[in-house]
Amino acid sequence: MAGREEIVGLIAYVLGDKNRQILVARGLDAVPKESRIAALRGLQDLGWIGHNGVADFEESYTLTRDGRRIASEKPAMSCLEKCSREHVEALRLVDSDAEAHMKRGLRSLVAIDSDLGNWDSALIHCYHLKRLAGQSKDHSCSAFACFHQGKVEMAQNRWDEALESILNANEQYVEIGDGKGVAVANRAMGVIYAHKGDHASSIRCFESSLSMARMIGDRELEAKAEGNLANVYDLEGRYEEAERSHKRCLEFFLETNDLASAARTANNLGVLNLLQERFQTAAEYFEKTIDSCRKIKNKGVLGIALVNGGYSYARCGNVDRAVAYTDEGVSIFKEPNDLNLLALAYRNYGCIEMRSGKLESACDWFEKSVRAAKASGVEDTLAACCYEYGMNLIQAAADYRLAKKLLKKSASMFRNMGNASKARRIESTLATT
Numbered sequence: 001m002a003g004r005e006e007i008v009g010l011i012a013y014v015l016g017d018k019n020r021q022i023l024v025a026r027g028l029d030a031v032p033k034e035s036r037i038a039a040l041r042g043l044q045d046l047g048w049i050g051h052n053g054v055a056d057f058e059e060s061y062t063l064t065r066d067g068r069r070i071a072s073e074k075p076a077m078s079c080l081e082k083c084s085r086e087h088v089e090a091l092r093l094v095d096s097d098a099e100a101h102m103k104r105g106l107r108s109l110v111a112i113d114s115d116l117g118n119w120d121s122a123l124i125h126c127y128h129l130k131r132l133a134g135q136s137k138d139h140s141c142s143a144f145a146c147f148h149q150g151k152v153e154m155a156q157n158r159w160d161e162a163l164e165s166i167l168n169a170n171e172q173y174v175e176i177g178d179g180k181g182v183a184v185a186n187r188a189m190g191v192i193y194a195h196k197g198d199h200a201s202s203i204r205c206f207e208s209s210l211s212m213a214r215m216i217g218d219r220e221l222e223a224k225a226e227g228n229l230a231n232v233y234d235l236e237g238r239y240e241e242a243e244r245s246h247k248r249c250l251e252f253f254l255e256t257n258d259l260a261s262a263a264r265t266a267n268n269l270g271v272l273n274l275l276q277e278r279f280q281t282a283a284e285y286f287e288k289t290i291d292s293c294r295k296i297k298n299k300g301v302l303g304i305a306l307v308n309g310g311y312s313y314a315r316c317g318n319v320d321r322a323v324a325y326t327d328e329g330v331s332i333f334k335e336p337n338d339l340n341l342l343a344l345a346y347r348n349y350g351c352i353e354m355r356s357g358k359l360e361s362a363c364d365w366f367e368k369s370v371r372a373a374k375a376s377g378v379e380d381t382l383a384a385c386c387y388e389y390g391m392n393l394i395q396a397a398a399d400y401r402l403a404k405k406l407l408k409k410s411a412s413m414f415r416n417m418g419n420a421s422k423a424r425r426i427e428s429t430l431a432t433t
Contacts, residue, residue, distance in 0.1 A: 087112055103132055103141050110148045117300070117336060119152045126152070143172035143181060150188060154195075157339055157376045163192045180221065183212035187225050194232055195340075197379030199418045202232050220261075223252045227265055234272050235380055237421040242272055260301070263292040267305045274312060275422075283312035290325075303332035307345050314351040322352050340381050343372035347385050354392050362392065370406075383413035387426065394433055404430060 069075075077085050090112065093105025106129040113122035126149040133141035150165030166188045173181030190205035206229045213222035230245035246269050253262035270285030286309035293302035310326035313319075326348040333341040346369035353362035366389035373382035390406030393399050407426050415423035 083112075099132060099136065103129060103138065106132070107141065107144060110145065114148055114151060117155070119155060119336070122152050123149060139172045139176045140178070143169045143176070143178070146172065147181070147185060147188070154188070154192060155336070155338075157195075157378065159192050159196050159377050163189065163196075166192065179212055179216040180218060183209045183216070183218065183221050183225070186212065187221075187228060190225075190228055190232075194228075194235070195378045195380075197413070197417050199232055199236060203229065206232065219252065220256070220258070223249045224261065227261075227268065231268060231271075234268070234275055236418040237275075239272060239276060243269070246272060259292055259296050260298050263289045263296070263298060263301050263305075266292070267301060267308065270305070270308055270312070274308065277315075279312045279315040283309060283316060286312060299332060303329050304341060306332070307341055307348065310348045311344065311351065314348055314355065317355065319352055319355055322348060326352070339372045339376035340378045343369045343376055343378075343381050343385055345369075346372060347388050350392065351388065354396065359396055359398060362396075363389075366392065379413055379417060383410045383417070386410040386413070391429070394429070400433060404433065 070080075077088065080088070086108065090105045090108035093101045094109065096102055096105070106125050109125045110122055110129065113119070113125060126145045129145040130142055130149075133139070133145060146165050147169035150162045150169060153159075153162035153165060166185050170182060170185035170189070173185055186205045186209040190202045190209065193199070193202035193205060206225050210222060210225040210229065213219075213225055226245050227249040230242040230249070233239070233242035233245070246265055250262060250265040250269065253259075253265055266285050267289040270282045270289065273279075273282035273285065286305045289305035290302060290309060293299075293305060306325045306329035310322045310324075310329060313322035313325065326345050330342065330345045333345070346365050350362045350365035350369060353359075353365060366385070369385040370382070370389060373385045376382075386406045387410040390403045390410060393403035393406070407430050411423045411426040411430070414420075414426065
């Protein structure tokens with residue numbers, strides 16, 4: 001465990017304020033609790049303190065090896081990696097007495113926390129930023145905070161709260177005439193509506209985002225909005241339109257060397273092939289995404305591609321690779337408890353166990369996938385999990401009653417989401433069962 005001197009030294013280094021350093025030097029208990037927690041949270045986000053500490057904010061924290069080095073050596077800022085320097089600078093700005101510096105630091109921390117997936121820290125910084133922005137009537141900062149609060153709520157599958165936050169941000173972007181903010185907010189609302197199964201509203205938001213992006217001449221935002229529209233076309237079974245849009249987006253992102261967006265688009269093309277049950281082609285797209293994400297260290301998209309790739313290989317009969325990819329995907333989504341992706345991973349395990357002839361274990365996994373999908377609130381995921389469970393029961397000639405119930409529910413959900421062709425295929429299966 002870390003000793004008091006190591007923690008005190010590390011906090012003093014990060015805060016970098018002489019008066020605060022004197023206060024800290026008198027002992028950690030002399031530091032106001034709210035400042036102590038904020039400092040330790042910042043250190044934890046930097047990776048200098050392990051995430052397994054308990055909340056007494058003192059000796060219970062374990063310093064990483066890099067944290068111990070920094071505490072003992074107190075290196076110059078120029079010796080740290082760029083991301084660490086930016087993070088430390090943001091923490092120091094937040095600790096400033098000048099409101100403008102505090103807001104700038106909070107904006108930086110919100111962006112950093114969001115990129116790192118530190119959702120609790122991001123929310124706390126959003127709340128602080130909104131409070132400061134409200135006091136000074138700074139609509140730009142307030143919109144930024146509301147938008148990022150909504151992004152955090154989206155990441156946590158809290159769709160109703162996310163919609164309220166993004167709507168609030170959008171109203172403020174409109175008020176201050178921020179065209180790019182309006183386009184980005186509409187795109188986020190489109191994603192929320194798509195996850196809630198309201199495709200008409202989703203398409204309306206994406207089209208608004210696309211129109212605004214073209215109006216302000218932002219080609220990157222235009223491509224991203226078009227890619228989002230293509231995802232909804234996927235869900236509605238409009239595969240040819242979707243494929244053309246995805247391929248245009250992929251070409252643009254490769255031309256501009258936007259590897260992160262290119263990886264997402266390759267993943268979307270894989271999903272498009274999954275929906276058409278072209279599993280080998282889908283697996284090839286997911287392999288491209290996985291390879292790219294490992295190179296650019298994009299953990300979020302990597303996890304999605306691993307889960308999707310695991311399903312593709314399960315359906316192709318490559319059980320070993322299906323297990324390896326699904327296991328790695330679960331390791332990424334387990335800690336943030338992303339129920340949407342975990343539901344799809346559990347579905348993978350059900351398919352894998354069924355391939356191995358383990359009906360009871362497979363049913364346990366499918367049950368778990370349906371429960372997680374319900375809890376996630378993502379309509380298309382629930383429809384997919386119900387479909388997979390029902391079809392596997394039919395193929396195993398087991399519990400036709402439950403199978404029909406699951407497939408009826410899946411067909412109804414796909415029809416409500418606008419994918420009539422998928423609903424008809426399921427209903428055709430039901431008619432012959």
